[in-house]
Amino acid sequence: MEAASVPGGGRSVLGRSPLARLPDRALRYGLTALAGAILALIAYFFVRLVGEAAPAFERFGVFGFTFGSEWNVNAEQFGALPLLVGTLITSALALLIGVPVAVAAAVYATELCPVRLRTPLTLLVELLAAVPSVVYGLWGIFFLAPKLQPAEQWVANKLSFVPFIGGGLVTIPNYFITGLVLAIMILPIVSAISREVMATVPADHKEAALGLGATRWEMIRTAVLPFSRSGIVGGAMLGLGRAIGETIAVTILIGNAPKLSSHLFEQGYSLAAVIANEFGEAQGLHRNALFAAGLVLFVLTLLVNGVARGLVLRAARGRMAQGTGDGGGEAGARLAETVAGA
């Protein structure tokens, strides 16, 4: 093999001169420095915002602010609980509705769709990402919300015995419509990433399943989905991030009522919406409180992402223990571990 020519000039790697190793070192240190710089930027971001938020935390205490149940601007009483609850409800709704639909669309595009339709379908779903958030909000409040209100009222009446969903007057802007539009907004990103991930499933996995007599659906269920699980979770996390942080559309659709609404079809508020809504007119302590709301959002995203990584890691360890055997499984487990940040 010594006589074979190799890239780099006909010598074995071990024989490379220090000069030839330089690009590697430079790249390694350069990229590490870049990653460190980004980390420093994000830390600075965090620190600056803490600085702006500090007076609010001083006044109400960290827990007092985060779990305080009253957000009253006039009385200078700032408690973020109604906002937090609103963010959680709408984001959960967005995930619950959006992720299954997005993954289904991705599965269809990669596995079941006629090849000719693949690119147009992909483009159509990604067209949803091209729509600006202000348009989503306006379309939602002027078109979708009024159209859905009778149906929502029907559901609320029929299910009046169910605690959170039923038995109340449905307002046009409410949690549900916000969650629904958010689901539509996160569809493209979850779908696109899921699609990319599913497209990389090794063909031999799929063919093995089919060759063993699996139906199409069983092949998807056993060969494609497990392989793509961590990638799909990654996409869902990005979608969730978008849902948690979406500002303009939410502020148009949620009604901006700073109260702990008792059901799904009532108005509420969210952490991102309060910042967008009130920053233009806010001064002094109010402004600090708005930055503090932003910080609560940070921590929320942190926690949610931490939980997601933990889940993925647990699933990967489980699969490794079962011994999925070949290099694909090992790569999958390593992938999951890395993604989970072990």
Place this chain on the structure above:
Amino acid sequence: MSAHGASTQPLSRFAVSPARRRKDLLARAAILAATLLALIPLVLIIYYLLRKGLGSWSTSFFTTDPTGNTFFKNSNIGGIKSAILGTLEIVALASAISIPIGICVAIWLVEYGRSSRFASVVRFAVDVLTGVPSIVFGLFIFIVLVVGTGSTYAGYKGSCALALLMLPVVIRSAEVILLLVPSGLRESALALGAPRWRVIFSVVLPTALPGMLTGVLLAVARAAGETAPLLFTAGATLKTNFNLGQFTNSLPVQIYNDVISPTTSVEHRAWGAALTLVSIILLLNVIARLASRRSRLG
């Protein structure tokens, strides 16, 4: 493979039971239904946009700047030229900043950082950034670059806010794709004696590029449509401006300001601008996809 024998041996163990066949059909129908469900809002929104916005489109709509002349009934309120150009400029700069940096960080995370503690911290920090509301990026840049430096609004400051917005999306999606490059590819290239940097640039990146393109385009689409980061950073103006160091108009801000106007014709202009924005992003998507040669992993 004995599958060929299935048709002559109805009781072969490869025959599909009716129950399994039913489940298969059901599942496929459900998936198709969900896909159509995903497309319904798209059709509705596009129809709504076309209905409200197409009426404003005309040659002068794209070639004249908006005027402030909204009082007089038959006056010319102008078009959206400065907004279109401004968006293209601001987003181009934001992309030029965030895409290379984002991809480089993703490369580092996958190739060098791996499961090290430092990499976990970086990953975490990036994750947190994905959940930050777009307005907070604008406010951060406002505090640091506008109030902090005692200077005024500028287009590039809007780009910085947008770049911050795009960065976590680019990093995260690039990371997901890079992780899917089979380790076998890397290892064979290394075994052939290629240096690390060569492996990355000649083997890993080209394989991952089409997938990364998707994530990048999504980030660009998001940035192009965001209003909040630009409100406190880029500065509103009606005039066309090729210098990003000055106030720069943009489509989302123009839409946002116009849509709340009492004058009906201005409100129509907002919808025409929204339709324009969607069309521009769609065009970008199509061009980028056509330009990239698709090669699937595996």
Place this chain on the structure above:
Amino acid sequence: MINNKMGALASCAVLAFGLAACGSSKSSSSSSGTSASSGGSATVSGAGSTFAAPVYQQWASSLPGLTVNYQAVGSGAGITAIASKTVDFGASDPPLKPADEAAIGKNGSPAVQIPMFLGAITVSYNLPGVPTGMKLDGKTLGDIFLGNVKTWNAAEIKALNPGLTLPSTAITVIHRSDSSGTTAGFTGFLAAVNPEFKSKVGEGKTVPWPTGTGAKGNAGVAGSVAQTVGAVGYVEQAYALQHKFTYAAVKNKAGNFVSPTLESTTAAGEGVTVPANLGIKIKNPSSPKAYPITSQTFIMVNQDLCKAGVPGGEAAAKGLGKFLAYGLGEGQSILGQADYAQLPAAILEKSKAAAAGLQCNGSSIGG
């Protein structure tokens, strides 16, 4: 293979180029803002009230050679902007609080606020069959927005409108969900005339509404009112007039039921006490012809703009002088075309005097 290395290098080059371009333009942005446009035209930057935005943009477009870049970011952000010298002038609907005056004055020259024009807040309703001009008084209005009066044919409303057949439709209250000066003006009036409203809800840009649906912006409230039969909401005059809403005639302090016309809005400014710093606040005005729910809007500047160090420099200061002169002069007469109201003569004189008193490094820019 080569292509991708080239691609990577190219993107790095673009990045470097972009940053370099940023660097060079950054230095130019901190200097005078007039350099970009050719031929000696001035560029003035401002930020603040969304209510005033269309007016300032219209005035600017009527003045050739002057570019006014105005950010409609809200009154509060406008005050911050002028205080941190991000813009040449700020705009706010409510008058400056003492703390804000001090913050602006810290730039080296005292703050000056100049009332520019007036706008009414209409009570718009959606009742097919009931024309414009339904009579309402402050107490009933307050009760409606408190949720105490629930149907349109309630006794209180009937008593004020003996001649009208009122349906038994339920009243749906629509209020603003975002922070706004319009809310401040409306709740200011209600708090002044309805003690229960004052204690339960109070006044301000954001209040804890006990009933009703929130909608974002004037457009949101207007849209909600238009979509819901039986709805009532408070909408800016320009919006209501241009979209031909049906609105109520509200009883003013003198006991007359007045519709929100441009004349009655201007009349609301008559007889208002004008403090030394011109920080007028129109609240339940006493003039017999006045429409009682009216609010004002200001432009805030430092008295000596150049000494305070505004970003636009001397050229912007001169430009602003021209802008103010126009706005307080011919600009007042075109306000009516877009359904905004002029200042009454007494206040207009004081505004003109204040504008004339503005300086740039000691020399006057006004007039």
